[in-house]
Amino acid sequence: MQEDHGIEVERLGRVSLIRIARPTRKNALLGSSYEEITKQLKAADADEGVSCIVLTGAGDWFSSGNDLGNFGGFDPQKMQAMLAEKSRILIDFVDAFIDLKKPLVAAVNGPAIGIGVTILALADIVYASDTATFQVPFAALGQSPEACSSYFFPRIFGPALANELLLMGRKLTAGEGERAGFVAAVFPAPAFQKEVTKRVMQMASFPPGALAASKELVRGPLRELLRDVNRRETRVLAGRWASPEAKEAVAKFFGRARRARM
Amino acid sequence: MQEDHGIEVERLGRVSLIRIARPTRKNALLGSSYEEITKQLKAADADEGVSCIVLTGAGDWFSSGNDLGNFGGFDPQKMQAMLAEKSRILIDFVDAFIDLKKPLVAAVNGPAIGIGVTILALADIVYASDTATFQVPFAALGQSPEACSSYFFPRIFGPALANELLLMGRKLTAGEGERAGFVAAVFPAPAFQKEVTKRVMQMASFPPGALAASKELVRGPLRELLRDVNRRETRVLAGRWASPEAKEAVAKFFGRARRARM
């Protein structure tokens, strides 16, 4: 039986709300979750009744990132086909964020890990609950940055902090994310949904042509570059997936996780 | 009778001081104000006795931005000519900031709105009084970013906060502007003029060739790009001025303002 992709979509007036909802897996993303988000972003962007889009998580987590179960059971015979397929899914997913014409608000309701963090730099506005944290433990797991984080992180956090995140896997609090300019504002968890909804509903009441014009002036000149970065990052990451040192690091992680559960 | 442009110029040693002085209109800018600032920036830059330039406001405000009275009474017959004229004035004004060879210090003595904020990203150093605030309510008024803010704001504030400012019109305090790296330092209002003057007079005593060399290394490689951004932004903004949704949003604003005065 195929696992459910766990992506829910809701409409609030002129706002399209996309929610990651796999609470038993801390909203980790399956291959099918990536594909569903890609599809829903494109649908909302094409819908004339939608002025802006919100991405959030169900429950306590925003997203724990790529479901590392995605890495299990690689059949060496099918390795090349599998890598090509995973690369295509990732490239399409990140392109969907790059290509959006309408403002995207990320409402980070709790902890975010890996691609749950990197993708936020492609949102236009990021709000965080005070329970949110941000961690990208790529190097420890033998992985490398994706979702244009190798471009955006040094430019948002400054090189020193960006590389501490990417290379050392330091975990940031919501407040640290705000001070670094990664997050526009932090709200206490109990008020989070209300505060974000209020702001998003107001923005959705503004002339849609003005919202799109502003977004296009900011994003338009970067699009070609970001699409190139997306492809370069994914190529490097596929090389990592295939590397013995990354397989070993992920296996070690699963070993630790299994021992922690015993 | 033509309204006065409200721009005053003063010389303090090797410093040229340009002051926006229309206090009864919160230092809003008329078409003639833009043109006078353009002229005075060029004059100061060409004057061998000047080492650096200061832009500030008279009274409690820095500038409330574009005088929305500029939008009144558009004769539909003359619309195209009017848009072309306004676009030319804006392009020349922003180019004058882009092209400066000498350091420009913005001394933000109080609240700033719209182009009173966006133009600050083209200054070299920005000081703010603790009474200063920063707001760019473009989307609410059906407008779009100008003065290279679509380029600089995401790079200075980070995309998340930049887009919250540009799309949602959030108002920043002076302290928030400093934490975001938009403002170099904040001083209490009573000491503001003294603190800024002290720093500017000291800088003006440094070797002028060194000041110009440093500015040129930072600004020179960006000039062509910024001039392109200026033209692209102005083209989009002229499209906004001509759009029904923007006219309606401005009319609504005037309606609210009129009711607020009654």
Next chain:
Amino acid sequence: MQEDHGIEVERLGRVSLIRIARPTRKNALLGSSYEEITKQLKAADADEGVSCIVLTGAGDWFSSGNDLGNFGGFDPQKMQAMLAEKSRILIDFVDAFIDLKKPLVAAVNGPAIGIGVTILALADIVYASDTATFQVPFAALGQSPEACSSYFFPRIFGPALANELLLMGRKLTAGEGERAGFVAAVFPAPAFQKEVTKRVMQMASFPPGALAASKELVRGPLRELLRDVNRRETRVLAGRWASPEAKEAVAKFFGRARRARM
């Protein structure tokens, strides 16, 4: 007798530690110090037993920057040859930082001045002791920015603060450097070495291919640009060295320093 270059190198597991050690001169850099650091960076980058590199200072200072004694006794006859030689040394030094394939951690154990500050923007991660300060008094001394600081400073600090540093020579505390995103984290002086060593040793235990892949994604696309910036900055700086106003400013500095010692 030739003065010692004052650069020490140590190996800790997979970490290569380069230490500036001229404590009687506050770790100021001689021509030979630049050349030794260049050589040691290249050696560490080529050594398969090394995963990452640390640059730090011995004693209370990180580095007081270029040894201004370097400017003494210019023989006008040999001026051109001297400028060419100094330019070559500086270009090679900065290129060595630009070209590194392995992560470089700067451990700023105390005050940094001039090139002791600018070079930090080319490190991947910067940690600072709470005794660290950052000052680049270029304009006051008739000098101009080097080590790609004209590129990185406006992008890290924001233009307003970057230019206040470069033009006015404002001194930043460690905490201000952290808030500006120039420094990843600040530790109290007594714990500084222990805290940095712990983090660096952990990073050095991560898969080296992942560290190099992450660094390459971030740095690779900038390398050509940064090498151009390095050459442009050095050309401008050599012009400054040869200028009467810079010679006069340095002489004035030495006069003040001499009077301060009497």
